Amino acid sequence: MSISPQNADALAERLSHSGLRATPQREVVYNVLLKKRDHPTADEVFARVKNELPTISLATVYNCLETLVQCELVRAVNFERGPTRYCPNLRPHAHFHDEHTGKTHDIDLPPGLLEKVSSVLPQGYDAKSVEIIFRGKTASN
Amino acid sequence: MSISPQNADALAERLSHSGLRATPQREVVYNVLLKKRDHPTADEVFARVKNELPTISLATVYNCLETLVQCELVRAVNFERGPTRYCPNLRPHAHFHDEHTGKTHDIDLPPGLLEKVSSVLPQGYDAKSVEIIFRGKTASN
DNA sequence: CTTGCGCCTTAGAATCATTCCAATTTGTTG
DNA sequence: CAACAAATTGGAATGATTCTAAGGCGCAAG
Incomplete structure (x- = not known):
C-alpha cells in the first residue's frame, strides 16, 4: 500500500x-x-x-x-x-448508526441543510459545527 | 428535597x-x-x-x-x-456544546424539524432517533 | 559536516469511566 | 413466616485513553 x-x-x-x-x-x-x-x-x-x-x-x-x-x-x-x-470524509455528512450490525454509514447532506438546521439556534448562539446522528436499522436487516 | x-x-x-x-x-x-x-x-x-x-x-x-x-x-x-x-428533557431538542464554558444547553426544536432532517435519508434507512449536536460559542463569552 | 534543538516516537505506567462480581439486603408472595 | 426475586453495595476488573520519561531524527546555524 x-x-x-x-x-x-x-x-x-x-x-x-x-x-x-x-x-x-x-x-x-x-x-x-x-x-x-x-x-x-x-x-x-x-x-x-x-x-x-x-x-x-x-x-x-x-x-x-x-x-x-x-x-x-x-x-x-x-x-x-x-x-x-x-472518519476521513470531509464533505458535510451525517452518520447513520445501524443498531443491528453496529456499522456506521455516512449520509451525504444536501447543500443548505446544515444552515437550515442551524437557523433554529436562538440569538447569541454561534455554532462552529453541527453534527447529526441517526440511529435505527437498514433495509438489509 | x-x-x-x-x-x-x-x-x-x-x-x-x-x-x-x-x-x-x-x-x-x-x-x-x-x-x-x-x-x-x-x-x-x-x-x-x-x-x-x-x-x-x-x-x-x-x-x-x-x-x-x-x-x-x-x-x-x-x-x-x-x-x-x-438529561431528563424528553421534548425533542438538540444540544449546544459551548466550547468555552464546557456547558451544554438544550435547544428546543420546532415541530417537523426532525422529520425534515430525517427526509435526507436514502431509501432503506429507517431512523428510530435523530440527535443533533452543535458546537461553538455563545454571546455571553 | 557536526552540533544543538525541537519535534516525534516509543513502551510502559497511570488515570478515568464504567462494568462486573459476589455477598448482602429488601420487598413481595404464597 | 419462608422463600424467591429484585436491588444495592464495595471492591475488583476492564477498556480506552493519556501521561511520562527516555531515546531518535531531521534540519538550521555555525
Whole structure:
C-alpha cells in the first residue's frame, strides 16, 4: 500500500501549515483511514497500520490520529460511550448508526441543510459545527 | 428535597410497567436530574444524591441511571469522549456544546424539524432517533 | 559536516469511566 | 413466616485513553 501523491501532498501541506512534520507514521495512519472508510477505532487503525509499520506503537497511533484531527483532515466521532471512531470524509455528512450490525454509514447532506438546521439556534448562539446522528436499522436487516 | 407527587408517580408507573420497583435510590436519582438540568455526569449525580442518601454507592447510581434510560425517562448523551451525561428533557431538542464554558444547553426544536432532517435519508434507512449536536460559542463569552 | 534543538516516537505506567462480581439486603408472595 | 426475586453495595476488573520519561531524527546555524 503506497499513499497516492495527492493525498501525501495534502497531508504534508496541512501538516507543515501547522509547523508539523510529515512522518511515515502519520502518512500510513492517514492512508489507512482513506483506504477503508469504516470508521475504525484507534485499536483497529493500530492493527491495520502494523502491517506496514510493524514497530509502531499504539501511543503513536493515538498521537497521529489526534494530529490529523487537529489539521482537520479527519473527524473524530463518538456515539454512545465506547472507543472514538475516525472518519476521513470531509464533505458535510451525517452518520447513520445501524443498531443491528453496529456499522456506521455516512449520509451525504444536501447543500443548505446544515444552515437550515442551524437557523433554529436562538440569538447569541454561534455554532462552529453541527453534527447529526441517526440511529435505527437498514433495509438489509 | 422531596420528589413531587406527579414525578414520583410517573417514575413508579414507568418502572412497574417494566416490572421494576420504585426504590428510594431510583427516586432520588431521578429527582436530582429533574432538579438541576445541567447534564451531569454519573459522578456528579453521585455527589448530589449523597446529600440525601449518604450510603448510596456509585455502582447503584450507574444502575439507576441505566434503569431510567431504559424506561425512557432520561436520555444519555455522549459528546466527545468523556463521561456520559444525563438529561431528563424528553421534548425533542438538540444540544449546544459551548466550547468555552464546557456547558451544554438544550435547544428546543420546532415541530417537523426532525422529520425534515430525517427526509435526507436514502431509501432503506429507517431512523428510530435523530440527535443533533452543535458546537461553538455563545454571546455571553 | 557536526552540533544543538525541537519535534516525534516509543513502551510502559497511570488515570478515568464504567462494568462486573459476589455477598448482602429488601420487598413481595404464597 | 419462608422463600424467591429484585436491588444495592464495595471492591475488583476492564477498556480506552493519556501521561511520562527516555531515546531518535531531521534540519538550521555555525
